[in-house]
Amino acid sequence: MFYWSLIIILLGIYSAYIFGKSRITSNSRQLEIKTASLPTYYAQYIMVWCLLPALIVYFGWIIFEDQIIQNLVLANFDFDLNPALNASLLIAEIKNVALSDSFAEGKAIEILNAAEHYASIKYVSSISFYLSILIVMILGVMFASRKLQPSFRAQQSIENYVKYFLFFCSSVAVLTTVGIVFSLLFESLRFFSDVSVFEFLFGTKWYPYIPIREGQSGSQGSFGAVPIFAGTFLIMIVAMCVATPIGLFTAIYLAEYASPRVRRIIKPLLEILAGVPTIVYGFFAFVTVAPFVKTFGQSIGIDASPTSALAAGLVMGIMIIPFISSLSDDVINSVPQSLREGSLGIGANKAETIKRVILPAALPGIVGAFLLGVSRAIGETMIVVVAAGTAPNLTANPFENVTTVTVQIVIALIGDQEFDDPRTLSAFALGLVLFVITLILNIFALRIVKKYRERYE
Amino acid sequence: MNNVKVSTKNVNVHYGTKQALHRVTLDINEKEVTALIGPSGCGKSTFLRCINRMNDLIDICKVDGSITVDNEEIISDEVDVVSLRSKIGMVFQKPNPFPKSIFDNVAYGPTIHGIVETKTDLEEIVHSSLKRAGLLKEVKDRLHEPGTSLSGGQQQRLCIARAIAVNPDIILMDEPCSALDPIATATIEELIDELKNKYTIVIVTHSMQQAARVSQRTGFFHLGELVETGETQKIFTNPENEKTQGYITGRFG
Numbered sequence: 001m002f003y004w005s006l007i008i009i010l011l012g013i014y015s016a017y018i019f020g021k022s023r024i025t026s027n028s029r030q031l032e033i034k035t036a037s038l039p040t041y042y043a044q045y046i047m048v049w050c051l052l053p054a055l056i057v058y059f060g061w062i063i064f065e066d067q068i069i070q071n072l073v074l075a076n077f078d079f080d081l082n083p084a085l086n087a088s089l090l091i092a093e094i095k096n097v098a099l100s101d102s103f104a105e106g107k108a109i110e111i112l113n114a115a116e117h118y119a120s121i122k123y124v125s126s127i128s129f130y131l132s133i134l135i136v137m138i139l140g141v142m143f144a145s146r147k148l149q150p151s152f153r154a155q156q157s158i159e160n161y162v163k164y165f166l167f168f169c170s171s172v173a174v175l176t177t178v179g180i181v182f183s184l185l186f187e188s189l190r191f192f193s194d195v196s197v198f199e200f201l202f203g204t205k206w207y208p209y210i211p212i213r214e215g216q217s218g219s220q221g222s223f224g225a226v227p228i229f230a231g232t233f234l235i236m237i238v239a240m241c242v243a244t245p246i247g248l249f250t251a252i253y254l255a256e257y258a259s260p261r262v263r264r265i266i267k268p269l270l271e272i273l274a275g276v277p278t279i280v281y282g283f284f285a286f287v288t289v290a291p292f293v294k295t296f297g298q299s300i301g302i303d304a305s306p307t308s309a310l311a312a313g314l315v316m317g318i319m320i321i322p323f324i325s326s327l328s329d330d331v332i333n334s335v336p337q338s339l340r341e342g343s344l345g346i347g348a349n350k351a352e353t354i355k356r357v358i359l360p361a362a363l364p365g366i367v368g369a370f371l372l373g374v375s376r377a378i379g380e381t382m383i384v385v386v387a388a389g390t391a392p393n394l395t396a397n398p399f400e401n402v403t404t405v406t407v408q409i410v411i412a413l414i415g416d417q418e419f420d421d422p423r424t425l426s427a428f429a430l431g432l433v434l435f436v437i438t439l440i441l442n443i444f445a446l447r448i449v450k451k452y453r454e455r456y457e
Numbered sequence: 458m459n460n461v462k463v464s465t466k467n468v469n470v471h472y473g474t475k476q477a478l479h480r481v482t483l484d485i486n487e488k489e490v491t492a493l494i495g496p497s498g499c500g501k502s503t504f505l506r507c508i509n510r511m512n513d514l515i516d517i518c519k520v521d522g523s524i525t526v527d528n529e530e531i532i533s534d535e536v537d538v539v540s541l542r543s544k545i546g547m548v549f550q551k552p553n554p555f556p557k558s559i560f561d562n563v564a565y566g567p568t569i570h571g572i573v574e575t576k577t578d579l580e581e582i583v584h585s586s587l588k589r590a591g592l593l594k595e596v597k598d599r600l601h602e603p604g605t606s607l608s609g610g611q612q613q614r615l616c617i618a619r620a621i622a623v624n625p626d627i628i629l630m631d632e633p634c635s636a637l638d639p640i641a642t643a644t645i646e647e648l649i650d651e652l653k654n655k656y657t658i659v660i661v662t663h664s665m666q667q668a669a670r671v672s673q674r675t676g677f678f679h680l681g682e683l684v685e686t687g688e689t690q691k692i693f694t695n696p697e698n699e700k701t702q703g704y705i706t707g708r709f710g
Contacts, residue, residue: 260516338553342616345509346566346623347543356565361556 005133009054012137013047019141020046020148028150037155045154048161049144053136061129069125073118094118184435187428194422195223200429202226206392208412208423223426225433227394231402235313235384236377238398242317243373247324248366254325255332256354267329274322282386285315290387297399304399305389312388313398316380320373327372331365332358364449371445375438381406405434462487462627462657463508468522468532470503470512477503480522481683483676490649490658492668492689495678496704501661504678505629508659509545510538526627543570546620546656550632552612554604554619559596562604562615563587566623582622590618591648610641617648621656628652630660634667646671665705669693677701 020043028035035042070091096103097115147154192200203224250270254263290311297304304310335358343353359366381404389401390411412427463485470478478500485491493501503512510531512518524531531541543566554562563583566572573579583600587593592614596607604615613633620628630649634642649658649671662668668675669689676686677700685698696702 336553338549338551339555341511341514341547341549342553342555342619343565344514345511345542345545345547345549346569346620347539347541348565348569349539352569356569357555 005058005130008130008133009051009058009137012054012134013051016050016137016141017043017047020044020145023145024148024150024154027148031150033150035150036153041154041158042148042152044158045147046141046144048158049140050137051140053140054133057133057136061132065125065129069118069121072121073114076114076117098122181435184428184432187425188432191422191425191429194425195429199223200225201433204394206408208408208426221422223422225405225430227392228403228405228408228430229433230394230396231309231388231392232378232404232406234309234396234398234402235316235388235404236374238310238313239316239320239377240370240374242314243320243324243377244370246317247321247369247373248328250321250325251328251332252354252359254329256350256358267326270322270325273318274326276319278319278380278382279386281315281319282383285311285383285387289315293399302397302399305401307387307389307401308399309388309402310398312384312386315387316377316383319380319383320376323376324369324373327369328362328366331362331369334365335361367445367448371441374441378404378434378438379406380404381410385410405430460487461485462527463659464525464528465504465507466523468504468507468520468524470500470507471519472515473517477681478507479682483683483686485657485659486674487657488653488655489674490653490660490672492672492675493659493661493678494663494665494668494675494704495684497663499678500681501676501678502631504683505631505659505661507532508627508629509542509547510536511547513538543623544625545627545629546623546625548613548616548620548628548630548633551636552609552616554607554612554615557604558601559587559604559607559615560600563618563622566619570623572623586618586622587615589621589652590614591644591651592618608641610637610644613637613641613645614648617645617652621652625656627657627659630658632661632663635663642667665693677704679704 021039024035024039024042028039073094074091093103093107094111094114095118097107097111098119200223203222204226205222205224206227207222209221250266254266258266286307290307293308293311293314294304294306297308339357339361340353343357344350348356384404384407388403388407390403390407391401392403392408393400395402409427409430412424412430461484465481465483468478468481469476481500481504483504493504495501506512507520507524508526508531512520520532522532526541526544530536555565557565560583563586564579567579567582573582584593584597587596592611595611596602596615604612607615613636617628617633634645637645646667649660652658653673660668660672672689674687675689675692677684677692677696677698679700685692685696685701687697692701693705696705702708
């Protein structure tokens with residue numbers, strides 16, 4: 001159904017194009033008036049009017065067809081025969097039977113009848129699908145061909161359509177974000193009907209297990225998210241303490257000191273570092289860095305656990321270096337050469353020039369790079385799962401196990417829980433808070449950048 | 458006759474394999490304005506940038522020959538480029554104030570060179586430099602606004618103030634008015650005329666009228682060679698070389 005309809009649509013718009021072009025040419029010749037735009041634009045105009053209705057029908061059909069057919073089939077089905085059957089299970093079974101005879105064996109006669117019914121509706125539906133696409137395409141072309149007059153400014157209309165199309169593309173991302181926010185919000189509301197907001201935001205104990213039976217031994221679950229956010233924050237701090245100076249100094253070296261040859265080698269290498277899958281960093285953290293951290297901790301008399309915030313944070317910092325260095329390098333490079341010459345011309349040396357002229361001028365971009373790094377650090381999951389453990393400890397000691405928001409979301413969503421279990425739903429609440437935090441960070445970052453821009457440009 | 462401040466002998470400049478300057482020999486007198494004129498690409502800016510070793514910034518640029526400033530050779534690896542440049546201020550074609558406040562722009566040089574000890578001294582220097590650059594009246598109420606908020610002509614005078622704040626002997630100007638309108642240009646030219654009482658000024662310019670108005674001596678460059686040099690009045694009224702004659706009368710260039 002998919003391929004055939006695509007072919008129909010493509011053929012349709014192609015012939016619409018040809019039709020439009022020849023019609024406008026002959027019209028203009030007959031009337032002996034020069035067309036207001038090039039004939040191609042009239043052809044494109046017809047094409048748009050052919051394509052748009054077809055697409056609307058196409059996607060409308062895809063979205064609603066299944067639901068409508070199901071309702072039609074179920075409406076004819078006598079539920080009294082087997083009240084235990086769930087409607088969604090039933091329709092799945094009917095579909096299976098309709099698709100393949102091998103499922104039909106040993107099924108009740110009602111199911112077989114329903115399957116036959118389903119198959120026939122499906123057949124009618126697919127025929128009418130092709131027909132309606134054809135019809136709307138023809139209608140569209142007929143409607144639009146009234147405009148095929150030499151005086152019609154086809155180019156302006158096409159430009160308008162292009163503008164709408166571009167607007168549509170740009171709104172896709174925005175609408176998706178809105179959708180994400182709402183899905184997070186509604187699931188979180190379900191979570192907060194079981195667990196109080198106050199407990200979630202300020203409770204210091206994360207123990208997301210609710211007893212399954214009444215009177216089951218073991219404590220009541222508790223959903224205080226503070227340890228999780230503290231863990232996220234701790235690892236983020238460690239990571240940024242590693243990534244910011246190293247990344248920034250790398251950028252300064254690359255932009256100001258490195259010879260073109262060295263630069264040509266180091267920059268791609270750094271970008272490769274950015275492409276390493278994070279789980280590989282996780283291995284590295286767990287196998288190499290974590291034992292080292294443990295040994296180091298023992299040598300200074302701190303009892304470090306085998307997986308620790310420090311190990312995860314250090315490796316995460318390494319992971320973020322290329323983001324910071326690459327972005328900052330671009331920013332530093334884009335500081336105009338005239339500023340360097342101005343500073344050097346006064347007799348400043350290179351270090352003074354970098355410290356007092358170049359870095360201040362590049363600051364907004366560097367802040368942007370830093371905040372991008374922060375959001376990477378907050379959103380990172382795999383390294384933490386592998387190297388920092390999953391224990392929700394509330395601690396500021398980087399040698400201990402901690403856990404982060406993303407890790408807890410993963411833990412909440414894997415496994416066999418019911419979807420209305422607070423433990424599962426907690427994932428959405430955590431996600432919502434994460435979203436709000438990164439949103440605030442971004443707003444903050446934009447304001448900083450804007451402030452400096454106003455001052456310096 | 459004034460003392461010679463900068464003296465160049467047989468200066469050659471190569472960009473990679475291309476030779477940009479051929480055996481340029483020129484004396485620049487103290488407390489005078491020397492104008493360098495010539496068609497685009499003739500090497501006058503390159504020559505200017507040799508005097509404060511600005512060409513060091515370009516990897517492929519090689520300078521040989523001899524340049525002395527106050528009788529000290531500067532084309533040598535042993536020369537302290539930083540202190541040389543603090544003695545030679547530079548003003549560029551396009552105004553390039555730092556992304557800092559007006560005050561900090563001027564205070565930049567004195568601060569990095571440790572010229573001042575107290576805040577009052579610094580303020581004093583900033584004010585006097587701005588005053589000498591003829592900008593103080595216009596900006597004294599907004600010293601803490603960004604230097605980039607000024608108009609083009611004001612920015613260029615800010616750059617001049619920034620250069621004279623470190624108290625140099627020589628000021629190099631690389632087409633300082635080419636990005637400015639005629640009124641701002643006139644202001645800068647008046648300023649140059651005043652500054653020559655205290656500083657040795659070398660100015661590269663495309664405008665022959667400007668060279669004639671502000672300079673005492675003029676050098677004419679063509680295709681990397683210094684064709685003719687002499688008193689401005691003589692160059693513009695009675696040049697010895699045919700090419701100079703051709704250029705100043707507008708026959709080519």
